[in-house]
Amino acid sequence: MASVPHHDHVNHAGRALVGAARDAMVAGGEQWTDMRAAVFESLASFDQPASAYDIADRVSQLLGRRVAANTVYRILDLFVSKNVAMRVESRNAYLANAHPDCLHDCIFLVCDGCGATTHVDDDVLSNGVRERASAAGFKAERPVIEVRGRCSDCRD
Amino acid sequence: MASVPHHDHVNHAGRALVGAARDAMVAGGEQWTDMRAAVFESLASFDQPASAYDIADRVSQLLGRRVAANTVYRILDLFVSKNVAMRVESRNAYLANAHPDCLHDCIFLVCDGCGATTHVDDDVLSNGVRERASAAGFKAERPVIEVRGRCSDCRD
DNA sequence: GCTCTCGATGAGATAATATAACACGACGCC
DNA sequence: GGCGTCGTGTTATATTATCTCATCGAGAGC
Numbered sequence: 001m002a003s004v005p006h007h008d009h010v011n012h013a014g015r016a017l018v019g020a021a022r023d024a025m026v027a028g029g030e031q032w033t034d035m036r037a038a039v040f041e042s043l044a045s046f047d048q049p050a051s052a053y054d055i056a057d058r059v060s061q062l063l064g065r066r067v068a069a070n071t072v073y074r075i076l077d078l079f080v081s082k083n084v085a086m087r088v089e090s091r092n093a094y095l096a097n098a099h100p101d102c103l104h105d106c107i108f109l110v111c112d113g114c115g116a117t118t119h120v121d122d123d124v125l126s127n128g129v130r131e132r133a134s135a136a137g138f139k140a141e142r143p144v145i146e147v148r149g150r151c152s153d154c155r156d
Numbered sequence: 157m158a159s160v161p162h163h164d165h166v167n168h169a170g171r172a173l174v175g176a177a178r179d180a181m182v183a184g185g186e187q188w189t190d191m192r193a194a195v196f197e198s199l200a201s202f203d204q205p206a207s208a209y210d211i212a213d214r215v216s217q218l219l220g221r222r223v224a225a226n227t228v229y230r231i232l233d234l235f236v237s238k239n240v241a242m243r244v245e246s247r248n249a250y251l252a253n254a255h256p257d258c259l260h261d262c263i264f265l266v267c268d269g270c271g272a273t274t275h276v277d278d279d280v281l282s283n284g285v286r287e288r289a290s291a292a293g294f295k296a297e298r299p300v301i302e303v304r305g306r307c308s309d310c311r312d
Numbered sequence: 313g314c315t316c317t318c319g320a321t322g323a324g325a326t327a328a329t330a331t332a333a334c335a336c337g338a339c340g341c342c
Numbered sequence: 343g344g345c346g347t348c349g350t351g352t353t354a355t356a357t358t359a360t361c362t363c364a365t366c367g368a369g370a371g372c
Contacts, residue, residue, distance in 0.1 A: 069360095070323090118294070125288060133263075150294070226331070
């Protein structure tokens with residue numbers, strides 16, 4: 001598989017992930033409030049893309065009080081804009097970003113069997129998509145590349 | 157721009173488009189009922205991706221009676237499965253397919269200014285995405301490549 | 313300390329998108 | 343006629359997303 005581009009970022013995990021998210025937010029001029037921390041932790045605690053409502057439930061549990069969806073949406077939108085979370089369009093769901101510090105157009109492999117979603121980067125491909133858009137006179141702002149299919153565990 | 161792959165299909169328009177859709181459906185072993193024709197015509201009458209509810213409204217108008225969303229969804233799902241329509245995931249909306257007879261993974265350029273969505277094909281890119289998925293042990297079934305941005309009319 | 317403003321959150325309502333459950337009629341087949 | 347399948351109608355409900363306005367606290371300027 002020598003031809004496949006690799007990714008050698010540190011993949012922040014657990015509390016380190018939270019720290020990386022906080023740093024990225026602060027670096028972007030945003031506050032890191034308790035609520036935002038709670039939303040991020042909840043988001044990161046899923047092993048699959050989570051809907052805003054899933055997250056709202058988990059945040060509510062975490063904080064011991066009811067947190068409304070719109071609070072969660074506001075924060076998720078902010079996270080996405082700061083590259084701390086990513087939205088999986090074809091599932092209307094969100095993922096924590098393991099390396100917010102580095103900017104890629106990412107490619108999601110979304111398993112229709114188990115829902116697991118893996119995230120790969122391939123700048124050659126994503127630049128190709130951007131170039132293809134430019135060639136059509138289009139100013140690419142946010143490429144969305146997601147592949148629906150079956151992960152290795154869920155193939156027949 | 158000689159390096160950009162082209163597309164030389166006949167782009168069916170108007171009634172010819174409807175005919176192509178009907179043929180594709182029939183070829184796929186599906187019926188072409190009045191309701192399906194009405195949904196397809198309504199879909200094709202939009203110059204932008206249309207939501208199922210937009211379509212339901214237009215079908216209702218066309219038929220002079222109330223047609224419920226789920227009827228439209230059923231038919232749209234069928235259309236998508238037969239490649240007669242396509243779903244734009246990042247807008248929760250649908251487009252008629254101008255050449256149902258030929259199968260591509262398509263790339264949508266979705267303008268966040270005016271909503272216009274153009275459809276390009278680039279088998280080199282889409283195969284690249286499929287290969288990238290395979291390399292990760294993933295069985296690609298439906299690649300989704302959509303680019304959010306600004307069309308040439310809506311750039312600053 | 314006081315007040316002003318601003319950003320963050322709370323609360324409730326509502327909109328927009330999508331699916332479920334079940335009934336009914338048309339049609340083909342036996 | 344009796345049965346099965348397919349397409350649609352009808353109603354209800356689930357899920358996702360946004361809007362509006364109120365409140366609260368931190369910091370700036372005085």
